[in-house]
Amino acid sequence: MQSRHKVLILDDNPELLELYKEMLSQLPSRPEVHTATAGSRALALLDAQPFRLLLCDLKMPKMDGLQVLSIVRRRFPELRTVVITAVEDEEFRSRAYALGVDLFWLKPDTHKNMQMFLECLEALLGRDSEGGFRGVQSKSLMDIVQMECLSQSSTVMRITRGALVGKLWIQNGELIDAEAEGARGEAAFRRILEWKSGTFENLPAEPDRERTIHKSVNALLLETAQAMDEVSGSDNDPEDAEHRKTVWRLSALTREGAEWVVSLGESGPAEGWGTHSAEELGKWMRVLEEACHRMSDRIEAGPLSNVQAAGLDRRLVYLPSSGKSMLVAWPLDTDRASALEKTKKLTATWDS
Amino acid sequence: MGLLNFLSKAGAEVLRLPSGSLTVDRQGNIIASTISSSYPSAVLKDVSADVLKLFREARAAQLSLTELHIHFASLQITARELRGGAIIFLTPKTVAS
Numbered sequence: 001m002q003s004r005h006k007v008l009i010l011d012d013n014p015e016l017l018e019l020y021k022e023m024l025s026q027l028p029s030r031p032e033v034h035t036a037t038a039g040s041r042a043l044a045l046l047d048a049q050p051f052r053l054l055l056c057d058l059k060m061p062k063m064d065g066l067q068v069l070s071i072v073r074r075r076f077p078e079l080r081t082v083v084i085t086a087v088e089d090e091e092f093r094s095r096a097y098a099l100g101v102d103l104f105w106l107k108p109d110t111h112k113n114m115q116m117f118l119e120c121l122e123a124l125l126g127r128d129s130e131g132g133f134r135g136v137q138s139k140s141l142m143d144i145v146q147m148e149c150l151s152q153s154s155t156v157m158r159i160t161r162g163a164l165v166g167k168l169w170i171q172n173g174e175l176i177d178a179e180a181e182g183a184r185g186e187a188a189f190r191r192i193l194e195w196k197s198g199t200f201e202n203l204p205a206e207p208d209r210e211r212t213i214h215k216s217v218n219a220l221l222l223e224t225a226q227a228m229d230e231v232s233g234s235d236n237d238p239e240d241a242e243h244r245k246t247v248w249r250l251s252a253l254t255r256e257g258a259e260w261v262v263s264l265g266e267s268g269p270a271e272g273w274g275t276h277s278a279e280e281l282g283k284w285m286r287v288l289e290e291a292c293h294r295m296s297d298r299i300e301a302g303p304l305s306n307v308q309a310a311g312l313d314r315r316l317v318y319l320p321s322s323g324k325s326m327l328v329a330w331p332l333d334t335d336r337a338s339a340l341e342k343t344k345k346l347t348a349t350w351d352s
Numbered sequence: 353m354g355l356l357n358f359l360s361k362a363g364a365e366v367l368r369l370p371s372g373s374l375t376v377d378r379q380g381n382i383i384a385s386t387i388s389s390s391y392p393s394a395v396l397k398d399v400s401a402d403v404l405k406l407f408r409e410a411r412a413a414q415l416s417l418t419e420l421h422i423h424f425a426s427l428q429i430t431a432r433e434l435r436g437g438a439i440i441f442l443t444p445k446t447v448a449s
Contacts, residue, residue: 300367
């Protein structure tokens with residue numbers, strides 16, 4: 001028998017909690033509803049047992065809803081979160097979404113609104129939480145393309161991996177064109193299939209698209225799979241693989257026009273390309289990480305997106321990541337927006 | 353649905369994001385500010401200290417930065433180095449921005 005999902009409601013008003021508890025207990029999935037009147041109590045409950053969904057008020061004494069959510073985001077990243085508030089304010093909505101909440105809902109004032117709210121909660125409780133390509137969990141891109149072709153679909157698949165965007169044109173179950181990283185046709189298709197994770201969406205079909213791919217999709221998938229196997233097989237010599245990676249990275253750096261790149265993992269020394277000061281720059285990156293983390297916590301500004309800096313002779317872009325952060329230097333005459341875009345692109349391909 | 357009217361309540365407040373600018377000297381003292389006086393000055397002082405530290409440590413790494421743009425999901429911090437001190441702009445972001 002499937003276990004019931006647990007829902008936790010946090011609000012400092014006990015009467016409201018009772019009302020919510022009664023309403024949520026009647027949802028079709030019959031969740032097990034728990035309540036808390038203070039942020040500290042809610043966090044203790046979340047620590048003690050696995051919950052599927054947290055409903056959180058914003059206005060609360062001692063610890064407000066945004067403070068609770070910023071802690072929840074870090075400690076329980078898998079937990080679905082919903083803000084339910086009477087505060088109709090664009091700033092709070094924006095900050096709540098920045099903290100990764102699934103839903104921001106003004107406290108319902110009509111029966112219809114309440115029904116819609118409950119339907120949204122039911123949908124959130126039922127949504128699968130596994131990873132993979134969004135929408136089709138545990139499937140590779142090869143599987144997804146095959147599925148589209150087998151079902152004789154006509155669609156344009158837009159595939160995104162970080163800053164990289166690719167498109168596949170499928171007409172009546174046949175792959176007719178592909179576009180990615182400046183390439184088109186079969187070459188673009190192979191590049192896209194090398195992306196191991198990302199998201200995709202189906203756009204309306206474009207039947208008038210010029211055909212550049214004439215091989216069957218199965219033949220292409222087979223060729224690509226064989227090529228990928230050969231590459232992973234040759235990686236058995238770590239020294240050779242590392243050398244090829246370094247050469248590839250230096251050429252990518254030169255091609256994009258960057259001056260140097262420093263990457264920093266969660267632990268261990270910084271690695272640099274095009275600079276002899278990787279160690280000093282890595283130290284500054286650590287200082288930057290710590291300072292931004294502190295500032296975000298103190299102001300409740302949400303997660304860090306990026307840092308851009310300029311000096312007398314160059315422009316810098318820092319991109320944080322849970323695994324590896326990057327600092328990239330560009331000539332001073334590169335404009336800020338383009339430096340950021342190029343850094344995102346470089347970072348997305350760095351470990352390919 | 354009169355029952356639902358009591359869902360709205362007055363009471364505890366949620367702290368708003370700071371908006372405006374502040375000027376700090378090289379010791380981190382705030383010498384001018386356009387940020388609402390209701391915003392906790394201790395938080396602003398901590399932010400100023402972190403910004404000054406970033407400029408200082410950048411010099412130690414031979415970077416000599418003159419400006420910093422720190423983009424958080426809800427707020428942007430822009431800082432310009434000012435003879436050892438800094439002028440810092442805090443700009444909240446909205447969903448539309």
